[in-house]
Amino acid sequence: MAYIMQSTAERVYSIKRWLGLNQATDGKTRLKMGEASEMVNFRITSDGVLKKRPGTRTALKFNTNIYGAWHGYVAGQEHTVVAAEGRLYDITDGEKTEIGFTGNAETFFFGFGEKLYLLNGTQYKVWDGETLKDVSDDAYIPVVLSETPPAGGGTELEGINLLSDSRKVWYSPDGTSRDYKLPEAAQSVIVRDRVTGQEQLSGYTLSMDGKTVSFDTAPAAGTDTLEIEYKITATQGGYDVRKMRFAELYNGGNDNRVFLYGDGTNTAIYSGINDKGESDPSYFPALNTISIGDANTPITQMIRHFSRLLVFKTNSTYSIYYGQLSDDSGRLIPAFYQNPVNKAVGNAAPGQVCLVDNNPVTLFEGAAYQWRNTGGYSSNLTIDERQAKRISDRLWREFGGMDLEHAVCFDDNERKEWYCLAGDRAAVYNYGLDVWYIYDNFRVRHMLTHGGRLYGAIGSRWVEITDSARSDDGVKIDARWASGYMSFDVDYKRKYSSMLWIAMEPMVNGEVNVTIETDRKAEYTKKVVARNRASFERMNFNKFSFKTSSRPYVTRLKIKAKKYTYYRLILANDSAESSCALTAADFRVRYTGYVR
Numbered sequence: 001m002a003y004i005m006q007s008t009a010e011r012v013y014s015i016k017r018w019l020g021l022n023q024a025t026d027g028k029t030r031l032k033m034g035e036a037s038e039m040v041n042f043r044i045t046s047d048g049v050l051k052k053r054p055g056t057r058t059a060l061k062f063n064t065n066i067y068g069a070w071h072g073y074v075a076g077q078e079h080t081v082v083a084a085e086g087r088l089y090d091i092t093d094g095e096k097t098e099i100g101f102t103g104n105a106e107t108f109f110f111g112f113g114e115k116l117y118l119l120n121g122t123q124y125k126v127w128d129g130e131t132l133k134d135v136s137d138d139a140y141i142p143v144v145l146s147e148t149p150p151a152g153g154g155t156e157l158e159g160i161n162l163l164s165d166s167r168k169v170w171y172s173p174d175g176t177s178r179d180y181k182l183p184e185a186a187q188s189v190i191v192r193d194r195v196t197g198q199e200q201l202s203g204y205t206l207s208m209d210g211k212t213v214s215f216d217t218a219p220a221a222g223t224d225t226l227e228i229e230y231k232i233t234a235t236q237g238g239y240d241v242r243k244m245r246f247a248e249l250y251n252g253g254n255d256n257r258v259f260l261y262g263d264g265t266n267t268a269i270y271s272g273i274n275d276k277g278e279s280d281p282s283y284f285p286a287l288n289t290i291s292i293g294d295a296n297t298p299i300t301q302m303i304r305h306f307s308r309l310l311v312f313k314t315n316s317t318y319s320i321y322y323g324q325l326s327d328d329s330g331r332l333i334p335a336f337y338q339n340p341v342n343k344a345v346g347n348a349a350p351g352q353v354c355l356v357d358n359n360p361v362t363l364f365e366g367a368a369y370q371w372r373n374t375g376g377y378s379s380n381l382t383i384d385e386r387q388a389k390r391i392s393d394r395l396w397r398e399f400g401g402m403d404l405e406h407a408v409c410f411d412d413n414e415r416k417e418w419y420c421l422a423g424d425r426a427a428v429y430n431y432g433l434d435v436w437y438i439y440d441n442f443r444v445r446h447m448l449t450h451g452g453r454l455y456g457a458i459g460s461r462w463v464e465i466t467d468s469a470r471s472d473d474g475v476k477i478d479a480r481w482a483s484g485y486m487s488f489d490v491d492y493k494r495k496y497s498s499m500l501w502i503a504m505e506p507m508v509n510g511e512v513n514v515t516i517e518t519d520r521k522a523e524y525t526k527k528v529v530a531r532n533r534a535s536f537e538r539m540n541f542n543k544f545s546f547k548t549s550s551r552p553y554v555t556r557l558k559i560k561a562k563k564y565t566y567y568r569l570i571l572a573n574d575s576a577e578s579s580c581a582l583t584a585a586d587f588r589v590r591y592t593g594y595v596r
Helices: 393-400
Strands: 010-015 036-040 042-044 050-052 055-061 066-074 077-084 087-092 095-101 108-112 115-119 124-127 132-134 143-148 166-171 179-181 188-193 204-206 212-215 226-231 246-249 258-261 267-270 289-291 299-305 308-313 317-326 332-342 354-356 359-363 368-371 388-390 408-412 417-422 425-430 435-439 445-450 453-458 461-466 479-483 493-497 500-504 511-518 527-530 553-557 561-564 567-573 581-594
Touching: 036 042, 036 435, 042 425, 042 435, 042 479, 055 453, 066 108, 066 115, 066 445, 066 453, 066 461, 077 115, 077 445, 095 124, 095 132, 108 246, 115 246, 188 204, 246 299, 258 299, 267 299, 299 359, 308 332, 308 359, 354 408, 359 408, 393 425, 393 435, 408 445, 500 511, 511 561, 527 553, 567 581
Parallel strands: 143 166
Antiparallel strands: 010 581, 036 479, 042 050, 050 581, 055 461, 066 077, 077 087, 087 095, 108 115, 115 124, 124 132, 166 226, 179 212, 188 226, 204 212, 246 258, 258 267, 267 289, 299 308, 308 317, 317 332, 354 359, 359 368, 368 388, 408 417, 417 425, 425 435, 445 453, 453 461, 479 567, 493 561, 493 581, 500 553, 500 581, 511 527, 511 567
16 A cells, blocks of 8 residues: 655655565566565564564474374363374473374374374374273274074164174073074174173083074073173274274264264265264274265365365365164164265365365365355355365465475464465465465474464474574574565656665564665665664674664665666565564655656
8 A cells, every 4th residue: 555645756655564475477566565576484463564484493302203293182181292203292391201102104183082082094093191092992892783582683773893893782582592693603702691780701602603602501581681792703894994094073063973084085984873872983883984976086185164064075075964864663863965065176185174264275276275155045065166265376376386285284273374384385374364475494294283382393303383483493594575566656657766664673683684676776785674672582792782662663774776667675584593573664756757
């Protein structure tokens, strides 16, 4: 926005609002005043201040790469856990405590029922705050048949569990039969009296073929009074569950079912209800599967959005909603129905969709898309291709060069910043201000926040990302901001400028290098603007200052530019010891005649 401060022959133009980066396709002369044609390692704060990006400071170092991190509550206690060195660690005040073994693979975490569950493509484990173990160790054992006569048959009750090789059958003895047929060949059995709840330790044998349990004395007559738990020969029953890599919680109006996906197929599995009427993350009935769209493209993300479960594939998007249907016996059983949302746009990066301001953001074909139903009739996404809005056009060049399939995304809700991390660069969308910027030499992964602080992993290092770190563990951060080529409202007139003003917020070791470019000359005098505030933190007596005010400070710079048409402001800071925070920039411009 431009402000006219003097006569028509001489004017002062001001940048009062920093507008982020715009890699304009139609040239650098069409940018708004305050937009940057180049912006690396600068960010814009919630107050609209242009500030050098935060640095990183190592809090803890491991011997291998960090493969996952999570923060939340387990058994009523707050924990930060990190997967590294083939183990899971609990981190507190820079110290690590080993929890158990996990293996070195990218690890996904989710909390459920005051426990922490993890998936890494080969394992499905749970931590209750004390012990880390395979979920299959204590997996729910379903009752597959009830009201079963000694000769077999009975009523189907619960589906077999993919995580367990054991099943239960409830028998109704007739008081005379001593031989009880099993539905499958068993490796071993456990017999219980369901009236007393006691296990029967003797008085029966399992046949050689494993299909019949014979009692020495016929059990007393009753209905569902005898339980036989049997274990079949070890199979790959749990393999399909353990190779899933991601999870989402959904069950219509609440989040009490666990959906697992990410095995490279178009199929997801969801947890069942145990005999207590509770959803159990250790119980995945064999029939609780849902296949989305064609089998040629895998599911890359499932994420709850209002009352629906959105399913993103590599080239399409679907919506799942909860319902019920009746089985042959008249029982109401849960059913999950799917509708297509968009048959042309999906998500490329597995497990990386974030809810940004409660709307999903996906990566697809060199761009970022935000999904939102703009119709007032419903918040849920429906069949309407207009709901996928491309929001990354201002960074079209950056996204076009990213390997989006292997990108990592994170939403820092506290600072209203969404990160797309690929290689050593990060495209950051400040959705609170609707501006974009880029971080370079920023290899952070597995980001999380807690206590108002931002953390992440850089290879084997667990780091804090903070403004108090002015470098990346001693490595300088090269920050640069350059405006577009500003014509100051008229392209057909030559201009003359002799001075400009830079407004900065004082900070410890605060400084910025200022120069300009014009269409007539590439290099001009470089000026240093410094505004230091006294502090004993990182005190440098070579730059000692008794200025303790926190009020913004304006510095006048004399940089002469003659007979130019276009003017470009360039700001830089490449020091490992300093930072900067700029609030405004002003330019005095005098018109000198027409361009020839």
